[in-house]
Amino acid sequence: MRIELRKVLKRYQSQRVLNEVSLEIEPGQIVALLGPNGAGKTTLLRCLAGIVAPDQGEVRFDGQIFHRDRMDLRRRFWFMPDFPFVFDHWSMVQHAGMVLRLYHADGPGIEETFLELLREFEVLSLAEKPFSALSRGERYKGALAALIAADPEVWLVDEPFASGMDPIGIGAFKRRARDAIKRGRTVIYSTQIVEAAQGFSDRVCIIYRGEIMAFDSIANLRDHSLPPDSVLEGIFNLLREEPLP
């Protein structure tokens, strides 16, 4: 699914959190939204998910303007906040049952996919325990497994590397994301960890004070004559002085 943001502006009181952001993301790639704290990464993801309403501009999926009543478009992506939104008294299995039905993804064979995901995230033993009895990372894994099983076209993930998941969970997430983009899915995630963005992305979108400073692949960003092993870190340093051209 092709994603477009056209001059999206979002203000919180007088502060412009997103300042006429325009962006086009083609399907089949992993995009890292990278920026310092308060840059507007999460707001951008929330705009895409329809939780935050832009004051100006529009969000388009496959050329169609996205509004909250467009359930046909809404079911083609999922949004995962940094704290999973789950019922405390539900188990991972119950949660997955509901999510899969909400995304109309409860067809034959989905139970095997879900089982495989539980095994991969190493939470099979916790599958029938209520979320209230789980740690933050385990809750995140359970919620993520359900959404990945639903397999919509766009994954919007807020800070997956600061979600409390252990390396096993992070590894499983990366593997699944790479598998998904091979099938034409798009993965957009936010992070402020430079190394994570550098190692796990096809393109990096650098946001600073609500504006997109750069949106390109790591290879192209190297043209900024920065040391190749710390391209993004170099850009971060540049941001402190002046915006990139």
Place this chain on the structure above:
Amino acid sequence: MTLRDKPFERTMHAMLWTVRPPTWEQMRNWTRGATGARPGLGGVSRILIRLVMFPSALAVAASGSVPMFVGVIAFWAIVTVLWQSSRLVALLYQSPELPVYAHLPVPPESIFALQRRAFMWNSIWVLLDFWILYGVLAYRVGFGVDSLGMALMMGAIQWWVTLAGVTGLLAFFPKLRFEGLVLFSPLLLGGVAFLVLPYVFWNLAGWFTAAAPWIPPVGWIIRLLGADQRGGFVADFIPGLALGALLTVFPLAQRRLRAAYSPPEPIQLEANLSGAAQITRAFIKSPPGQLVVAVLCRLARIRPWRKSAPTPVTGATDDTTADQYAPIRAAIRTRKFLAGYDWRRSGWCERLAARFLSPEDRLAAEFMGGGKPAYTRVVIIGGLCALFPGAFVVVFPNWGNFALPFFWMLPMVFANVGSGWIKDGKAGAKLMRVGGQATSLHSVYPIRFWSLVRLNILRGFLTITALCLGATVSLLAIRFSRLRQPAIWSGFQGGTSTEILWISGELWRLVFLVYAALPVFAIMPCSRGSNDIHSPGRFLAWTAILVTILGTAVWLLCAGSILTTVGAGTLFAGVSAGSLWLYGRAYNRNGFDLIRKASRGDPGS
């Protein structure tokens, strides 16, 4: 964790009193000093109120007129709320037990529950005070010997409402110095003055008499007794509205107060209570003390202070370890978790609802109900609440007038005691806190706005219908019991609100009003986690809509002729439905955010 077990409390008190008496006394004094309370202030106010003010007021009232006595009761109701508020503050923040609790593995909510329960029992004196006051009033109005029993019921209502008032004051105005207010407020000074200056007293009594209808439940009770002769629908409506509003706020205030409560830090207490606290701590840390604590914990089935991290269990990574999870795997493979809620094998309301709801709406209902829509439960509890007054009258025909409070009180009581009735079907609207912001749980899932609205309307319709049917049966029972015993009831006709409602049809207008307002009520759960009134323009629009709704509601209720009633009713229903349509359009067209700045009362994530 519960501290409510009787053996636990007995042992706790026994343990506290094993601390040497001088130390205990020191602790009490130091606590007062540490928390800034002036030593002896509480005692002075208690003595002043119980031994001087109360008998004086009674003596004056006994010789004065009925309106003057109503003023005295209104005055007393205000002073009681302030006084009891100061006592609850003392129990929650200044009690000598707190340093001891601080050394036990007891979470703040348990300390809150314990202290609040102690407060409830201590405040039972309010019932006695108002038993006497309402008894005298009822006697003066002319109820004779029956006054004694009637006043006991009224005293109980006053006690309950005082608890609601106290909770509301502490929850929403936590920084007020209640004890100071009781002693030094103009109310009390005026109260002292009117005992010595008769003309001042008359003026003050007049003010309080005028204010009485607005003070719950005094306004409602004097209306019931016929001590307030003002006529008109507004005069009938205000006391019930004020009482209902307070009781509606009660559970909210209680949750807010409980959430905000944190006992004084042990360090703070120790800094000022070094001697006593150290002795207590030393006792608790000593082998006998630890034994006592261990026994206490076992008796009270105490959970650890901090929720223990779940035991790390390594998942199945190979076939050997995978075998132990075979039951889980088998359960998932049955696909039962995808089957969802069985609407056909559930309650009759769910079966009925399933006929009208689309598959998408049914799925949304499951989600919003946290797995179970629970419509039948809503109807049964609502109906029972409303039936209770009728059953009460049938069993106690002489006490029929006291049935009316239950129309207001019982749903609130049920909600307050934690039945979860009010929350049923709305679990999906639970607020989730994300940093400094809050949003509803459903906002990240693909659920249609109009599905949410249909479910809210359905649930509201079922609840109101159950309450109305129950209330109708109750009113019929009340009416029937009157016809059966006209002689006993003849004396009650003056202030019988149920009779007024029955004859004038205002009850039915009220029912229509509530049904017609359902679209606006349906917005509330959707609005809860949004910033829909964030911008000044939208705020003004909403204010205009609400003012229009309120205006048409009052017009409808006060309408004299049938034509006016129909016109006002149609306009009201139209405004209500139009507001919903406008809101839905704004929601669907991304007119506002589904996330807002978190407020103090929001639950944690």
